[in-house]
Amino acid sequence: DSGVTQTPKHLITATGQRVTLRCSPRSGDLSVYWYQQSLDQGLQFLIQYYNGEERAKGNILERFSAQQFPDLHSELNLSSLELGDSALYFCASSVEPRLLREQYFGPGTRLTVT
Amino acid sequence: AQTVTQSQPEMSVQEAETVTLSCTYDTSESDYYLFWYKQPPSRQMILVIRQEAYKQQNATENRFSVNFQKAAKSFSLKISDSQLGDAAMYFCAYRSAALMDSNYQLIWGAGTKLIIKP
Numbered sequence: 001d002s003g004v005t006q007t008p009k010h011l012i013t014a015t016g017q018r019v020t021l022r023c024s025p026r027s028g029d030l031s032v033y034w035y036q037q038s039l040d041q042g043l044q045f046l047i048q049y050y051n052g053e054e055r056a057k058g059n060i061l062e063r064f065s066a067q068q069f070p071d072l073h074s075e076l077n078l079s080s081l082e083l084g085d086s087a088l089y090f091c092a093s094s095v096e097p098r099l100l101r102e103q104y105f106g107p108g109t110r111l112t113v114t
Numbered sequence: 115a116q117t118v119t120q121s122q123p124e125m126s127v128q129e130a131e132t133v134t135l136s137c138t139y140d141t142s143e144s145d146y147y148l149f150w151y152k153q154p155p156s157r158q159m160i161l162v163i164r165q166e167a168y169k170q171q172n173a174t175e176n177r178f179s180v181n182f183q184k185a186a187k188s189f190s191l192k193i194s195d196s197q198l199g200d201a202a203m204y205f206c207a208y209r210s211a212a213l214m215d216s217n218y219q220l221i222w223g224a225g226t227k228l229i230i231k232p
Contacts, residue, residue, distance in 0.1 A: 033218075
């Protein structure tokens with residue numbers, strides 16, 4: 001158990017819908033990262049937050065947005081869903097990105113868009 | 115931009131034998147970190163081992179060790195005494211050490227599926 005929690009574990013929804021994925025980082029970790037893993041592929045970085053502020057953006061679609069709240073949990077919002085958005089979405093956390101500290105991964109949320 | 119390449123989509127090894135997974139990367143930076151992550155069927159992403167580029171000594175964690183060749187930009191993972199529980203996808207990842215917020219993301223290879231034959 002990495003200490004990073006993600007809810008829900010599974011999500012099935014229809015095209016055009018909107019969903020919210022939630023992540024709680026490890027206690028003491030200020031930085032949260034979101035990654036997308038499509039079937040049998042490597043992970044793609046989406047976005048990073050540090051202590052409530054956006055720090056870096058990767059290949060995140062305009063239909064996707066995220067935020068980190070004062071209690072440090074983070075939400076990833078996916079809207080106007082398409083079949084191609086079906087993937088495993090990981091959240092990871094670390095103490096302070098400038099230090100070499102491993103990113104600890106949550107169990108992921110499997111999103112299926114039908 | 116940095117890239118990570120894993121040229122072996124799938125590898126198989128007999129239980130108790132040794133297997134080496136390959137990873138190459140491309141970067142113009144001199145300081146960075148390299149990681150191997152394991153993703154078993156549960157899909158949990160688990161850190162196996164990490165290597166700091168400024169360290170010449172290869173990292174070792176129990177049965178797992180790396181062969182880090184900085185000049186060749188190669189970072190292979192050796193698993194000794196393979197066990198059934200080692201069966202998983204293995205991902206190689208790169209992270210810059212430069213102090214810029216945009217550099218803290220992990221850049222991933224496509225993964226290698228490791229099959230352990232009993």
